[in-house]
Amino acid sequence: MQPIVSDSISITKIQTSKRSKVDFDNLVFGQVFTDHMFECDFVDGQWQAPKIVPYGPISLDPSAKVFHYGQAIFEGMKAFRDDKDKIWLFRPDQNIQRFNKSALRMSIPEFPEALFLEALSALVRLDAAWVPKGIGSSLYIRPFAIATEEGVSASPSKKYKFMILLSPAQSYYSGKVRVQIMEKYSRAANGGVGYAKTAGNYAAQFYPTALANQEGFQQVIWTDADKHEFLEEAGTMNLFFRINDTLITAPTGDRILDGVTRKSILTLAIDHHIATEERPITVTELLVAQQEGSLKEIFGAGTAAIVSPVYEFGFQGKVYALPESEDTFALKFKKYLNDIQYNLAPDLHQWRYEVK
Numbered sequence: 001m002q003p004i005v006s007d008s009i010s011i012t013k014i015q016t017s018k019r020s021k022v023d024f025d026n027l028v029f030g031q032v033f034t035d036h037m038f039e040c041d042f043v044d045g046q047w048q049a050p051k052i053v054p055y056g057p058i059s060l061d062p063s064a065k066v067f068h069y070g071q072a073i074f075e076g077m078k079a080f081r082d083d084k085d086k087i088w089l090f091r092p093d094q095n096i097q098r099f100n101k102s103a104l105r106m107s108i109p110e111f112p113e114a115l116f117l118e119a120l121s122a123l124v125r126l127d128a129a130w131v132p133k134g135i136g137s138s139l140y141i142r143p144f145a146i147a148t149e150e151g152v153s154a155s156p157s158k159k160y161k162f163m164i165l166l167s168p169a170q171s172y173y174s175g176k177v178r179v180q181i182m183e184k185y186s187r188a189a190n191g192g193v194g195y196a197k198t199a200g201n202y203a204a205q206f207y208p209t210a211l212a213n214q215e216g217f218q219q220v221i222w223t224d225a226d227k228h229e230f231l232e233e234a235g236t237m238n239l240f241f242r243i244n245d246t247l248i249t250a251p252t253g254d255r256i257l258d259g260v261t262r263k264s265i266l267t268l269a270i271d272h273h274i275a276t277e278e279r280p281i282t283v284t285e286l287l288v289a290q291q292e293g294s295l296k297e298i299f300g301a302g303t304a305a306i307v308s309p310v311y312e313f314g315f316q317g318k319v320y321a322l323p324e325s326e327d328t329f330a331l332k333f334k335k336y337l338n339d340i341q342y343n344l345a346p347d348l349h350q351w352r353y354e355v356k
């Protein structure tokens with residue numbers, strides 16, 4: 001872990017909140033940010049004094065390495081308001097640990113875990129009025145780190161900026177999606193950075209996803225980069241298949257991001273006596289199951305939408321439909337997760353963390 005100059009967070013508050021100007025009934029995801037942000041710079045081999053300041057633009061030299069080599073990582077998590085106006089984070093330890101795993105892979109200094117949690121709490125506490133009410137609504141939290149050293153030499157930066165932004169988000173239901181199984185483009189390869197939440201992973205997906213969009217698919221299913229045999233992730237979500245009454249998901253590793261939603265669903269499945277298998281699953285197995293009628297569901301899982309059910313998938317120019325049902329695993333797990341996140345059910349696994 002990297003040294004830190006001070007772990008007490010200084011706070012500079014805004015004069016007047018811009019909250020009253022925000023239309024909370026018509027929030028577009030990730031467009032509106034709260035009054036404050038957290039900031040901490042890494043200089044001279046140390047994280048410097050952490051601070052919370054009014055939200056606003058930052059100034060960087062145009063030669064800063066993040067602009068040239070994409071040395072950048074991020075996280076995505078949420079804060080929830082319960083019916084007694086308590087505010088909760090969901091498994092923040094998991095995001096903090098994953099952030100530092102991404103940091104290590106991208107040669108970015110790790111951020112001290114205890115300070116990370118304190119920064120999340122202090123910022124959410126200060127902007128608590130921005131956490132929307134109602135099941136499905138939440139405060140989206142975006143921690144990130146970028147390489148800020150000046151100069152275009154291709155070597156790891158000696159300076160970094162770690163920040164946390166907050167963005168109120170409305171209940172987000174994408175509707176059922178049509179996905180295309182990708183054969184030409186790949187998201188991740190063995191030995192690569194697929195398991196890290198690094199900026200470039202997303203940039204590299206935009207073009208293939210746009211091509212799929214043009215063909216009428218909202219999302220893509222990524223297959224392995226080598227033979228395009230194995231079904232791996234859906235866009236920026238982990239992927240689940242229900243064959244008969246068993247829930248199947250690919251094992252995590254170099255190519256599969258270790259999603260908090262994914263691992264929580266696997267634990268909840270045990271709690272609710274639903275059989276799961278973590279194993280590689282092939283396109284061939286999917287097509288056979290679809291033909292036999294044993295393929296009941298496909299859904300993506302991730303923090304933003306929780307679950308994203310698929311109603312049709314495309315492969316090699318053909319489109320295959322999934323059965324319609326009201327009683328789906330996708331909706332069950334969404335409810336189980338919501339119940340824990342909004343403090344409506346007992347927290348058997350100590351996943352909730354109260355921001356006080």
Ligand SMILES: *Cc1c(COP(=O)(O)O)cnc(C)c1O
Binds near residue numbers: 302
């Ligand atoms: C963030 C992300 C996920 C979902 O992770 P959660 O922790 O559940 O939000 C899945 N796949 C990729 C590639 C991701 O970047």
